[in-house]
Amino acid sequence: xxxxxxxxxxxxxxxxxxxxxxxxxxxxxxxxxxxxxxxxxxxxxxxxxxxxxxxxxxxxxxxxxxxxxxxxxxxxxxxxxxxxxxxxxxxxxxxxxxxxxxxxxxxxxxxxxxxxxxxxxxxxxxxxxxxxxxxxxxxxxxxxxxxxxxxxxxxxxxxxxxxxxxxxxxxxxxxxxxxxxxxxxxxxxxxxxxxxxxxxxxxxxxxxxxxxxxxxxxxxxxxxxxxxxxxxxxxxxxxxxxxxxxxxxxxxxxxxxxxxx
Numbered sequence: 686x687x688x689x690x691x692x693x694x695x696x697x698x699x700x701x702x703x704x705x706x707x708x709x710x711x712x713x714x715x716x717x718x719x720x721x722x723x724x725x726x727x728x729x730x731x732x733x734x735x736x737x738x739x740x741x742x743x744x745x746x747x748x749x750x751x752x753x754x755x756x757x758x759x760x761x762x763x764x765x766x767x768x769x770x771x772x773x774x775x776x777x778x779x780x781x782x783x784x785x786x787x788x789x790x791x792x793x794x795x796x797x798x799x800x801x802x803x804x805x806x807x808x809x810x811x812x813x814x815x816x817x818x819x820x821x822x823x824x825x826x827x828x829x830x831x832x833x834x835x836x837x838x839x840x841x842x843x844x845x846x847x848x849x850x851x852x853x854x855x856x857x858x859x860x861x862x863x864x865x866x867x868x869x870x871x872x873x874x875x876x877x878x879x880x881x882x883x884x885x886x887x888x889x890x891x892x893x894x895x896x897x898x899x900x901x902x903x904x905x906x907x908x909x910x911x912x913x914x915x916x917x918x919x920x921x922x923x924x925x926x927x928x929x930x931x932x933x934x935x936x937x938x939x940x941x942x943x944x945x946x
Contacts, residue, residue, distance in 0.1 A: 890904070
């Protein structure tokens, strides 16, 4: 596991990195929709989400949906990606559909002209995104939100390999069941512990990957994965019911994907 050292003051240099449409995205959080009725399989599974509620229309009719296969990248002069995650107490919530790590109160992604606060980190097993057609064992989605509701999600793909010490800490802090949250105030935790050393990335405009599948979400997908062991992946999957919690790939619909190499 490669660790990204916590730095005293880190910024994302150019506003172009997270350029979002002028119209504000509604204030919604990735996988914080507790509305009943949707699931990851069966008659309420992803292929049916768009028919379950009028508010879920984008799940079936949206043209910029996520996740996608991050491939056919266009090299671009994107700014270097840096982040500011001082961290805080380790807090893990079990929503029944996924595991969610709470961000520290001062965790910020700064574009240079506006700040995005890290709201939480969602754990997907298996990964939702692919990279050049390659599937991954798990995915960490660092969900950031600006004061006006704009959402930016940093994706960290995880492949099977060496055990991940940060994931061991998460597993040790799991609450006893769905609907519960466990906070360990004596254990400081920073999102930097989950990141690779290489911050090269691709970006595209997509959506939340759970109902209501809201679009105009800016995705930043790190191109270097981190590892976790097969046993860790198994334990994470079992924690969310053993069936996994990944939405299937969505059509790209001609979207360009610029990338920093």
